[in-house]
Amino acid sequence: MVKMLHSKEVSFIWDILNEIPDPEIPVISLVELGVVRGVEWVDTQLQITITPTYSGCPAMRMMEMDIDQSLRKEGILDFKINMQYHPAWTTDWMSESTKSKLKTYGIAPPQAHTKQRIGALISDAPNEVPCPQCNSVNTKLISEFGSTACKSLMKCNDCLEAFDYFKCI
Amino acid sequence: MNNQTSLFQYILKIADNQLILGHRLSEQCSKGPFLEEDIACSNIALDLIGAANSLYIYAAAIEGENKTEDDLVFLRSERAFKNVLLVEQPNTDFAYIMCRQFLFDTYDYFFQQALQKSKDETLAAIAAKTIKESTYHLRHSGNWIIRLGDGTPESNLRLKVAFTNLWCYVEELFEQDAAELDLVAQGIAVDTQSIKSQFNSHIAEIMQTAGMEIPTGIFMQSGGKKGVHTEHLGFLLAEMQSVHRSFPGVKW
Incomplete structure (x- = not known):
């Protein structure tokens, strides 16, 4: 029943995010970079959790805007992007x-x-x-x-x- | 002081150190001794300001009343800033800038390492993020101390002057007031006395390799943590806050 409340599967959202290129290294996506940590529906709202690569990385704001744009393009208007610090981003991912x-x-x-x-x-x-x-x-x-x-x-x-x-x- | 106020003040002390040093270092952008070093200093400034930003977001949430990180940075006056005197000292020559970075980076490295064990989960998470960057910063400034100290007679002399002039700000790094000690007792704040020996031994090791001697007989200065600053901070803030104060509420 819960699934009926929202139109898109979580895996579909991951696919969308996996198509957003890193603003500075366009050959890899935000998912591949490890910036996207979670995707879930909370009632009718989609919640995306991201983590910063470097605390002062100026590309983070750009990444948020790109996510925003890609979701809107898919008709997803009710969403929230949360910033998470733990666990700290690592190149091991x-x-x-x-x-x-x-x-x-x-x-x-x-x-x-x-x-x-x-x-x-x-x-x-x-x-x-x-x-x-x-x-x-x-x-x-x-x-x-x-x-x-x-x-x-x-x-x-x-x-x-x-x-x-x-x-x- | 209630616990939330103490925590708020404690976060400001950490964040103000990072912001003011980051701003000082950003003044060097385009003035580095050579291109790679210019980029290095700008990158480090960015890390410091980024770490401060995470802390201000947290502090603003504690303060409530719809305050944001920008309010804390652009709308506080000099007395409300709680950074140590060391980080507000103006740039002179490169040896002086690296000496200031090295003293702060050494403190900050051991401080962030200890802060990762804080019972405050947000502070611990931000510290776990920051320590990765602090490691690079310390390696960078430490390598410069060795290179300048063990370089030419001129670089050695300039570094010696820098250490002599900046050493009076070292003791303040470890000062803690009653409210902060209360947070230490709760496992939230770092007991700075516990990191002092690590600080001293790293400084001694690098300075020895660099052929430098630790200055002695220096009268220690303090006041920054209480909001009593050297004359330099006011000028720094006047520049940093000018746009926001000229165009209140401006966004960019």
């Missing part, structure tokens, strides 16, 4: 297929599990980040802070291309 999409796009995906990396407080260059262009592991860190909050700037010593590396957090 990225699937292997998401990582390979990043690599094809030219961004080196996060290499290690965060457990192995968080906590090093002195000089801590990520080891063996393969160059997304030529696959060489002869790469070096230029800066831990890159073009967006979530990326470091690296350089390949073989093909000499500079590239973005998606930080492990």
